[in-house]
Amino acid sequence: MTNLVGYARVSKRDQNPAAQEAELRAAGAARVFVDHGESSRVAERPQWLACLDYLREGDTLIVRRLDRIAGSETMAIQTISELH
Known part of the structure; x- marks a missing residue:
């Protein structure tokens, strides 16, 4: 069963x-993790780490824009690769 998780x-x-x-x-996320006052260039954001811990195989992560999870192109590629 696919679980939609938002960040x-x-x-x-x-x-x-x-x-x-x-x-x-509205896009269907049952659970949304929110970081306040955190730079996208910092990989160790508290709610981002909690989101990653919560995700299970088959879940779908949804974000408003890619810059919500990654502060640079390199970071985005690495993050997407790790999520895959």
């Missing part, structure tokens, strides 16, 4: 991730 991130604490979270839920 949202805002880089500043005063930003509101509600729009990202709403889009992910």
Whole structure:
């Protein structure tokens, strides 16, 4: 059974991730992990790590945009490769 899992991130604490979270839920995400005030260039974001720990084989990760999970092209390629 495929589980849709969402991940949202805002880089500043005063930003509101509600729009990202709403889009992910509207797309069918049953669970959404949200990092507040975390740079995409930092791989060890608390909720990102929790999301990765939560994901199981067959699950689908959904994000609003690729820059929510990766701060550079190299990081994006590495992350996608690891998720695959």
